Amino acid sequence: MNMQLSTPTPQIRPAVPDDASSIASVLYAAFVEYKSSYTPEAFASTTPAADQIQRRLSEGPVWVVLRDESIVGTVAVVPKGESLYVRGMAVLPDARGQKIGELLLAHIESFASARGFKRLLLSTTPFLSSAIRLYERFGFRRISDGPHDLFGTPIFTMEKLINSEPCQS
Numbered sequence: 001m002n003m004q005l006s007t008p009t010p011q012i013r014p015a016v017p018d019d020a021s022s023i024a025s026v027l028y029a030a031f032v033e034y035k036s037s038y039t040p041e042a043f044a045s046t047t048p049a050a051d052q053i054q055r056r057l058s059e060g061p062v063w064v065v066l067r068d069e070s071i072v073g074t075v076a077v078v079p080k081g082e083s084l085y086v087r088g089m090a091v092l093p094d095a096r097g098q099k100i101g102e103l104l105l106a107h108i109e110s111f112a113s114a115r116g117f118k119r120l121l122l123s124t125t126p127f128l129s130s131a132i133r134l135y136e137r138f139g140f141r142r143i144s145d146g147p148h149d150l151f152g153t154p155i156f157t158m159e160k161l162i163n164s165e166p167c168q169s
Helices: 017-037 040-046 050-056 100-114 129-137
Strands: 011-014 062-067 070-080 083-091 119-124 141-143 156-161
Touching: 011 100, 017 040, 017 050, 017 062, 017 070, 017 083, 062 100, 070 100, 083 100, 100 119, 100 129, 119 129, 129 156
Parallel strands: 083 119
Antiparallel strands: 011 062, 062 070, 070 083, 119 156, 141 156
16 A cells, blocks of 8 residues: 655644744744844844743734644734734744745735734845745735835835625624
């Protein structure tokens, strides 16, 4: 009998305080290959420590993606008026190419739409070309709004307008 190994379907769930160290590890692992392109302060901001992740949990929803009970991806959002700002999106290097980024973005869009947000916003650096391609495939477009740098590292903002129907109570 020919048995084929299958990759388990990734599962997304809200992050809990005990996930903070794992989230910090995912962020570091996802961005360390680009460390030399960031200023030290911008890299530290992009790869926050567990205590900073704990604080983010109170600023807006944070989600993790699990595969085989291990966290392989994460994203956080912060409400800003009618916009939902996406930050801290990362996928472990060995989990890339498995549609985890798409899973996270679809989850965020569904979350935002259900709550009546009008657009998604994110900031990225010009050297994260594979992430930019993902965002563009998902419907994000570069806009001229700032900020334009993060502690001396160039960044730009992207937005995706969403069709939201506020929940009727």
